Amino acid sequence: MAKQISRRTILKAAAASAVVGAVPIRSWAAESAKIGVILPTSGVFAFPGQQSRKGIEYAALVNKERNGPNMEFIFADTESKPENGRVAAEKLIRQGCTALIGAWDTGATISAAQAVETAKVPLLINIGSAPQITEQGFTQIFRNFASVSSMIASAVTRIHELVTTQKVMPKSAVVLYVNDTFGQSALASLDAIWEKAKVPIKIVDKIGYDVRAKDLSVEVAKAKATGAELVLPITRTNDAIMIVREMVKQKYNPMAIIGPGSPGPYERAFTDALGKFGDDYMICVPWWNPRNPRAKVIAERYEKMEKGNRFELNVGFSFEAVEVMADAVKRAKSNDPAAIHAALKTTNIEDHIMYGGPIRFDEKGQNPNIGVALLQNRDGVPTVVGPQQITMAAPAFPMRPFAGR
Amino acid sequence: MKNLILKDGGIAALVFFVLLALLPAVTGDALISIATLVLMFAVYGIAWNLMMGYVGQLSLGHGLYIGLGAYAVALATGTHGLSPWLGILIGAAISAVVAAVIAFIGFRFSVRGIYFTLLTIACAEMMRISFDNWSYVGGTGGYFLKAAGDTHPLLSLRGDSTFFYFAFLILTAITFLCSAALMKSKFGYFWRAIREDEDAARALGVPTLQLKILAVVISAIMTSIGGSFYALLSGSLFPDTMMGMRFSIEIVIAPIIGGLGTLFGPIVGALFVVPLGEFSNHVAQSTGIYGLNLLIHGALLLVVVCFMPEGLWPAIAKRFGRLRAPAAAKASTPATEGQ
Numbered sequence: 001m002a003k004q005i006s007r008r009t010i011l012k013a014a015a016a017s018a019v020v021g022a023v024p025i026r027s028w029a030a031e032s033a034k035i036g037v038i039l040p041t042s043g044v045f046a047f048p049g050q051q052s053r054k055g056i057e058y059a060a061l062v063n064k065e066r067n068g069p070n071m072e073f074i075f076a077d078t079e080s081k082p083e084n085g086r087v088a089a090e091k092l093i094r095q096g097c098t099a100l101i102g103a104w105d106t107g108a109t110i111s112a113a114q115a116v117e118t119a120k121v122p123l124l125i126n127i128g129s130a131p132q133i134t135e136q137g138f139t140q141i142f143r144n145f146a147s148v149s150s151m152i153a154s155a156v157t158r159i160h161e162l163v164t165t166q167k168v169m170p171k172s173a174v175v176l177y178v179n180d181t182f183g184q185s186a187l188a189s190l191d192a193i194w195e196k197a198k199v200p201i202k203i204v205d206k207i208g209y210d211v212r213a214k215d216l217s218v219e220v221a222k223a224k225a226t227g228a229e230l231v232l233p234i235t236r237t238n239d240a241i242m243i244v245r246e247m248v249k250q251k252y253n254p255m256a257i258i259g260p261g262s263p264g265p266y267e268r269a270f271t272d273a274l275g276k277f278g279d280d281y282m283i284c285v286p287w288w289n290p291r292n293p294r295a296k297v298i299a300e301r302y303e304k305m306e307k308g309n310r311f312e313l314n315v316g317f318s319f320e321a322v323e324v325m326a327d328a329v330k331r332a333k334s335n336d337p338a339a340i341h342a343a344l345k346t347t348n349i350e351d352h353i354m355y356g357g358p359i360r361f362d363e364k365g366q367n368p369n370i371g372v373a374l375l376q377n378r379d380g381v382p383t384v385v386g387p388q389q390i391t392m393a394a395p396a397f398p399m400r401p402f403a404g405r
Numbered sequence: 406m407k408n409l410i411l412k413d414g415g416i417a418a419l420v421f422f423v424l425l426a427l428l429p430a431v432t433g434d435a436l437i438s439i440a441t442l443v444l445m446f447a448v449y450g451i452a453w454n455l456m457m458g459y460v461g462q463l464s465l466g467h468g469l470y471i472g473l474g475a476y477a478v479a480l481a482t483g484t485h486g487l488s489p490w491l492g493i494l495i496g497a498a499i500s501a502v503v504a505a506v507i508a509f510i511g512f513r514f515s516v517r518g519i520y521f522t523l524l525t526i527a528c529a530e531m532m533r534i535s536f537d538n539w540s541y542v543g544g545t546g547g548y549f550l551k552a553a554g555d556t557h558p559l560l561s562l563r564g565d566s567t568f569f570y571f572a573f574l575i576l577t578a579i580t581f582l583c584s585a586a587l588m589k590s591k592f593g594y595f596w597r598a599i600r601e602d603e604d605a606a607r608a609l610g611v612p613t614l615q616l617k618i619l620a621v622v623i624s625a626i627m628t629s630i631g632g633s634f635y636a637l638l639s640g641s642l643f644p645d646t647m648m649g650m651r652f653s654i655e656i657v658i659a660p661i662i663g664g665l666g667t668l669f670g671p672i673v674g675a676l677f678v679v680p681l682g683e684f685s686n687h688v689a690q691s692t693g694i695y696g697l698n699l700l701i702h703g704a705l706l707l708v709v710v711c712f713m714p715e716g717l718w719p720a721i722a723k724r725f726g727r728l729r730a731p732a733a734a735k736a737s738t739p740a741t742e743g744q
Contacts, residue, residue, distance in 0.1 A: 042689065042696045050695055075690050077698065082646050083442075083639045090438040090566050110549050110641035117552050118565040130547070136640075137552040179537065181643065184546040211545075211645075 032072040033335045035325055036092025038102030038112055043080025047237075048263070048314045049104055052126060055318030056101065058302055063322060069329040071322075082107025089115035089123070098337045099124065099328070099344075101321045104314075106130035106181055109141075116140040122341040126321035127314060130185055134364040142344050142361045144324055145317055146286050146370040148182065148261070152189035154372030155260035155284030156197045158386050162258075162282075162374060163201065163230075166397050170229035170255045172204045176219055176243060177234035180211040182262070186234045190260055204228050213239065220246035229255045237264035240281075241273050248277050248402045255398035258374075259283040266375055266382040268310045279377050280399035282385070287373040288316045288353050291390045295353035312382075313354075320354050355390055421672065422578050429567050437566050443679045444573035445635060449656035450663065450671025451580045452627035457657070458666035459593065460620040461600035463522045465653050466529030470500045470625040472536065472648035474632030479548050479642050480541075482561075489562040493633040497626045503528075504625030508618040517603075529648055536644035547643040550636070562637050569638050576634060577672070580627050585668055587623070596620055600666075628656075662709055664716025673718040681705055 037056050040049035053075065060073055074095055076088035085108030092100060093115065100116060100123045103109040109128040116123040117140050125133065125143040129151060134143055146154070163169055175190065177183045187206060194203060204226045207219050220243060223231060231254045233243050240259070247257075261284050264270055271278045288295045288311060298319070299311035309315070328343035329335070349359040357369030374386030376395055385395035425444075429437060449467065456462045477496030481487040510516070511524050537545045553563035562572070587593050595616050598606040607613045636642055646652065663674025685701035713720040 042699055046695060077686055077690060079686070079698070082641050082643065083635070086639060087438045087442060094437075107547065107639075107641045107643055107646060111639045113552070114550075114563075114638075114640040115566070130549075132547075132549045136549055137554075139552070180545045180645075181547050184544055188546075 036097035055315035059322030085111030173230035174228035466525030468653035471632035474629030475636035500629035664718035
């Protein structure tokens with residue numbers, strides 16, 4: 001006789017299921033993937049390093065809210081010293097980190113790359129633009145940031161697009177550049193690409209200055225003397241401020257100031273320091289996509305949370321690095337470095353917050369689809385004015401003379 | 406002789422090296438990479454101490470020799486495809502020549518005390534600026550070593566953290582032994598005589614010019630070899646990082662804190678300064694207060710300087726009673742020399 005399924009049997013089964021379900025089943029997903037983060041949070045690069053850390057922490061919060069993979073972030077400070085990149089990487093690997101993010105500056109990144117190469121632990125570069133990073137034959141690195149050469153190439157395209165759509169075309173340009181790793185790489189790329197892109201503007205002079213310069217009056221006077229209608233500064237934040245202050249002092253009013261892919265003028269430190277004189281300054285940099293609704297929400301929420309801070313590229317690319325890592329950890333279904341490395345190699349993220357094509361890594365570990373936006377400071381806020389598909393306002397060109405503001 | 410070895414920290418050094426050689430076997434954590442940095446700064450400290458601690462010549466431009474050694478090995482391997490061993494030798498030879506020229510110019514024309522210090526700074530800065538603008542070495546854009554292939558570590562001198570740990574351990578032991586041997590030789594006595602009273606030493610027939618040049622050259626060679634291994638460890642070279650004032654000042658902290666004019670002082674100093682930096686860094690990371698590491702680091706160094714003005718090693722030596730504290734080094738100054 002077949003045994004009837006009674007209500008009691010169902011209850012017993014339900015109770016048994018509940019007990020079994022309550023017992024935690026140990027799996028990779030239950031364990032946190034330890035992700036090491038190498039950044040210069042003290043020393044000369046402290047400001048961008050700290051901004052990057054904020055981006056990582058914010059992304060970790062968002063990842064948790066979205067029920068992303070369990071990830072624990074362990075931070076290591078390089079103190080802005082290149083040699084500490086390797087030490088930090090080794091320390092984090094020995095602490096059980098199965099993947100790393102970092103290291104903001106080229107020296108520390110290459111130094112860390114030596115360690116990850118030996119340990120076979122993947123390193124996802126959030127920021128770091130020297131072309132050499134992906135040219136040294138490292139197999140464990142992935143860069144979700146533009147190299148200087150590709151950034152400058154895109155910047156030249158943006159400048160070309162801008163000037164050819166204006167009623168008045170500038171005929172000459174002068175380059176002011178900081179004589180450091182970034183500045184030299186950027187200048188070399190600009191030299192190579194400017195002619196090739198057939199930009200109908202002649203670069204009449206290139207004026208370099210020391211990274212520790214305390215005064216740029218001579219350099220600005222030289223630039224003014226050339227009579228160039230376009231100023232192309234390759235700067236960091238402080239020197240960009242010094243250049244504008246000198247231009248105001250010396251009544252030098254070119255048609256436009258356009259930074260071809262250098263950091264600084266989109267930062268709050270720049271707009272706060274210069275006020276109205278910081279307006280109309282243009283800069284070509286990788287930026288978050290203002291036409292992406294999710295990016296807009298994320299940026300606005302960050303700026304509300306972090307009063308006084310801007311969702312700029314250091315924050316944005318660090319945020320995105322966490323999203324790339326989360327995607328890899330999720331697909332790897334393992335906390336094993338080799339599995340995460342394999343997953344990073346097959347990354348293909350279509351919808352992401354920074355402007356550009358899908359996030360993919362080529363055989364050298366470079367994401368070739370990083371986009372570059374043309375920003376212009378408007379009322380103290382960097383606003384996207386190019387390219388056409390993400391533009392939020394028409395560019396103010398020529399810029400207003402400083403005296404009339 | 407036994408007392409002399411004890412006084413100069415010979416036994417302590419032997420115990421120290423034996424313990425360090427065993428370290429990789431008993432630890433699998435981040436201690437290895439921190440210990441590598443300790444040893445690296447110990448090498449620089451021992452080399453610098455040879456000039457300042459024993460001859461009384463203050464150099465704040467030793468970054469120059471680190472840079473020359475580093476660039477020599479990087480260019481030899483990266484640009485010319487030579488063996489790194491050859492690169493190290495080339496770097497040491499170039500450093501020796503440069504050091505001899507600087508020392509000759511300085512000492513031949515009686516540039517003494519603080520003026521000699523300024524000369525070392527000026528030479529290091531001149532070289533840094535030259536390298537900044539020299540495309541052959543990468544200029545300010547830097548020079549980067551390719552990823553190490555599958556070559557045997559002893560051929561490529563590139564390897565994992567344990568390899569570099571032993572490389573620096575051997576280098577520290579060699580520089581320490583060289584320094585100890587020099588101290589016990591007649592040169593060591595002459596150098597100390599020069600440090601105490603150069604004019605009196607010269608009056609007694611000590612060839613002060615040659616001996617001072619020799620001290621600078623040996624110090625430069627040691628520093629250069631340390632710089633070469635640093636380049637192989639780091640993989641990226643920038644003139645500002647290698648030859649800048651920051652590095653030149655950083656490398657003198659360990660021997661000053663450890664005890665000038667003592668054999669073991671630079672090693673004790675490095676053992677204190679580097680882990681202290683790591684500890685303060687850890688505290689700053691844990692609390693999330695940026696820059697706290699530098700404050701803690703500075704404050705603790707200040708405490709040591711205030712309470713142990715002769716340095717850590719002499720203080721330890723006094724504490725354990727059996728050891729006689731070494732005489733503190735005295736930098737000759739124009740004021741004293743003029744008398």
